[in-house]
Amino acid sequence: MAKQNKGNPKDVTVKALFLGPKSENREYFKNTLNFLMDEHMHWRRDFHPEDREIFSIDEVRSKNYQKTLDRTSEVLSQLSAKLKATSMPWFSARYLGHMNSDTLMVANLAYMAAMLYNPNNVAYEASTATTPMEIEAGKDLATMLGFNPKTSWGHITTDGTIANYEGLWMARNLKSFPLAVKKVKPSLVKGMSDWQLLNMPVQKVLGLVGKAKKAGCFDAVRSETVRGTGVGKGTLGVVLVPQSKHYSWVKAADVLGIGNKNFIEVQVDGHFRMDISVLKKTIDAHIAKKIPIIAVVGVVGTTEEGAIDRIAEIAKLRAAYEKKGISFYFHVDAAYGGYSRALFLDEKSRFLEYNVLKKRLFSDKVFVGNHSYPSREIYESYKAIPQADSITIDPHKMGYVPYAAGGIAIKDRRILDLISYFAAYVFEEGKDSPTLLGSYIMEGSKAGATAAGVWAAHRTVPLNITGYGEIIGRSIEAAQMFTRELEATKSLKAKGKEFLVQPLVWTPDFNIICMAFNEKGNANLEKMNALNSKLYAESSYVSGPVYKNDWVTSNTELSKEDYGDAPKDFVKRLGIPEKEWKRVGKVRVLRVCMLNPFISNFQHHDVLWKGFLEILRKKLEGAISD
């Protein structure tokens, strides 16, 4: 432990990693880009120097040649104008809307460099440079999430949605494996009932895969899993997700043939985390009806509230059920929050002890101030993440790389045999770079440039408290500060009226704050919702191109249909009576994602905050003057 401060946390200066809100690093960016382009162009020229140029000078000087270049320039000018006219100023502290911010220079430059070589990671032959980078980046993710890099596996997907599909795909095929064994080679599961086979723990199923291979019947068994036979309506059971899940899970149940009716949403608590007691009741109720559980999904960083499900509790629950002969697959959707596990890791990727972490957050200057974050509960949730069987994690969210870069990490790579094609035994030869990545992932052709971008980001920014931990820690601190400042503010005055303001939760789990305003004394929820809708319109593209806007945010609606009574207390804090919540059943909130790593650390944060309150006040004036 003495060595913890060895890797100087200041090796990486956050400000030097981004182009910056005023393009502060523009010279560096342009020079480096120029260098990379030159590298590529010389690479082309140096390939078989004996080959002639195919463009004659006459051709290049011809009118039509120039016309084509002019046409190209014209289209690109038009594109640039369109981009400038309406794009979102993610880079600015004035943008606090969706989960976006400036992205890492190194990731952008790496993408641009690799793009000219146009590798396709579907097959090694088409991506000899970038397939190994994807494998390395996948290993980085798996390691950061706490998996054993030797037995786990990770790769880049186009987005979190596809990663979620892939997780459920594995869970689904795995669930049907033991019954398929019974059909093809019953001796391997002798004495086990169908119910037992449907409740076999993941590791045991994977053991059975090995047994089937040894017995030479693996291919035959696999073709009797749902991948061969198709899904039988409801025969595999149900998938349990928290109400706060991303909507891609609803699509996943449809796409994978499981059906939305077998997709059960579990009530969240007042902190918008899955209620563990309700989860338990839901499992019990299904078990009582002899309906198996295909999978339970926990969310680390819900996209609307930034909530962190109690991963440790879910893992404990599964362990307890396994003692009773019940088991299921466990997937963590950390598309949003995944990278924030870096905050909890030391320079050797070891999960920091709670007290050490608390100290380092301050001594390493991740946090400027002292905060209660993280609570023990949050800490335990992060610690327990590797108890999941697979985890969605998106580099294009908290990895600060450009779209499109999602990702998935899988605890035990043996599970790939259940979704792979061609190569039945993917990793048995111990090869590191697969020859045909496309044969055991959901997608096919994929940009090697994405892998280059993620790989270069990981090589530049350590995946621990000194790198990503610091960047993301700052965004978390900004959310903590924002909430405290909101608490101190209580209300704002505009045009002689007083408006209460309340955050959705008092201690944000991550870096999203939801909040709403209400005119003091107003007890009508519809009126309050209208006010916040107007505030959102004033602070978004809805009121016109945002380039001149003082502040840009996003919004969301929390309804009784989606969340039960979870938002009830929040609404009450704003002076809305409970019966009004029951009548209207939905509340509109401003959703403020604070990914920008420069806010908490800003030299004159107090000035920034005061300026911000004044902007909010003006927005209120605008909203009530319509």
Place this chain on the structure above:
Amino acid sequence: MAKQNKGNPKDVTVKALFLGPKSENREYFKNTLNFLMDEHMHWRRDFHPEDREIFSIDEVRSKNYQKTLDRTSEVLSQLSAKLKATSMPWFSARYLGHMNSDTLMVANLAYMAAMLYNPNNVAYEASTATTPMEIEAGKDLATMLGFNPKTSWGHITTDGTIANYEGLWMARNLKSFPLAVKKVKPSLVKGMSDWQLLNMPVQKVLGLVGKAKKAGCFDAVRSETVRGTGVGKGTLGVVLVPQSKHYSWVKAADVLGIGNKNFIEVQVDGHFRMDISVLKKTIDAHIAKKIPIIAVVGVVGTTEEGAIDRIAEIAKLRAAYEKKGISFYFHVDAAYGGYSRALFLDEKSRFLEYNVLKKRLFSDKVFVGNHSYPSREIYESYKAIPQADSITIDPHKMGYVPYAAGGIAIKDRRILDLISYFAAYVFEEGKDSPTLLGSYIMEGSKAGATAAGVWAAHRTVPLNITGYGEIIGRSIEAAQMFTRELEATKSLKAKGKEFLVQPLVWTPDFNIICMAFNEKGNANLEKMNALNSKLYAESSYVSGPVYKNDWVTSNTELSKEDYGDAPKDFVKRLGIPEKEWKRVGKVRVLRVCMLNPFISNFQHHDVLWKGFLEILRKKLEGAISD
């Protein structure tokens, strides 16, 4: 028709569209890139000029700041070195392997420009500039494929695999709709048997969707389709694909819960096109067993052979079956060949008459020589493409844009209601730009930069015979020339031995040539396969980094298991007796994709060809000397 030559086909000079094998257009590329980067950087600076710079000069000059920049540079240098060491020289005429070539400058530049704005096309709010570009690009694709732009729909996917999934997802959900109507509102399908409901033509099902909406029971019906209930094993029937299909279809049957057993591969003929008489027999056999057909898939440009399925015949077959009360969904997988439909279109996107087309191919200088291409059969296949219900088409293949950019076009956008979430009635308000694209496509977050790249390419290169048609026409001509030259060559001598060479087919449907060598007199297929495997190794990354290699190609194996006896005649032409084919059952071929648009048009093509033959001869020497 008199106006056909109005739009001067020389408006676009092919050579001015690409960076070029010797980086011939490097100055243009770099200057334009610089301009686009400046545009973005000034855009940042001009956003609220009153905001201070957040980086102080002191900070920028600090040691740690410079250290971070150095670290970034170091990683990027390493990346560049890795890319140069092993990447594939797609740009060169020496690369004739996978379906890759140089990509359009405009697409690369547009991607790079848009990437800094980092739009996410999952939601309009996060991509105010690039979601409309995706909609436009989708419309371009639908129009080029012959769909009515007013009623059709198209969008960009990450790749053809996902587009294929999406097509099958729609087909599957659609198939289950009529039975769901019967369950919820039987009066709407009064008097119809289950069999009739499972054989309702696509347009009628979509009519039924409208009726269900009118009756106010659409949501209830939809939740009784497979999306709500899950797929029932085999209850929806089977999917028919040609043996030559891409392997993503096998994955699709698994992912979508249909099951590989319900996925039937139809024998291809000697030209590697789906055998229509076998297709008919296969349909009849299933119908006789009362097993419905979910979908038939035709391929325009098989990835191994470049074969074009007889789309017109498939469409005719469906029409004939519909008269007998049998129907199914029809998807065309034109991931590879889709853009080549541009060759058949005039400046107003009208499908050219056969004789006019033949004339223009020569008079517009698309072709340098006179070729039999296209045959009537091929012509009719392209013409019939819009008879499909949905079509996969990949911009990152024959659209000459960088990865990852797949796409799908859908004939009747009403079908989206069967896969959409949140917005039940997607297009009813006639809005052009959806607010949440992610709610009715398979994916979620997606790079707006991809849309910008494809959009800019389409704006620069016309999607007709004067633009993409000319580029792709050249690649097709190169394949024709290659085949004729191979025919004239017949055999090559190396180290005193004579080696026969044969193309897989005598008239390539598109721009892929497969070929194999055999030592004259050798009747052993295994020996022949070993020779071609060695030739491949000599001409690929297998024998080391390809940068010094004279020629780079790809290879594939055609087996009896996958193709039945389709390769038999080819093998016989090389002097291998039929019984040997029966014994060994697989043949290794070199797979030569000729996407490079500079080969046919090369000033001294005869010199190029002679040089190439000499390279091949040396490869043969290398292969037999091991």
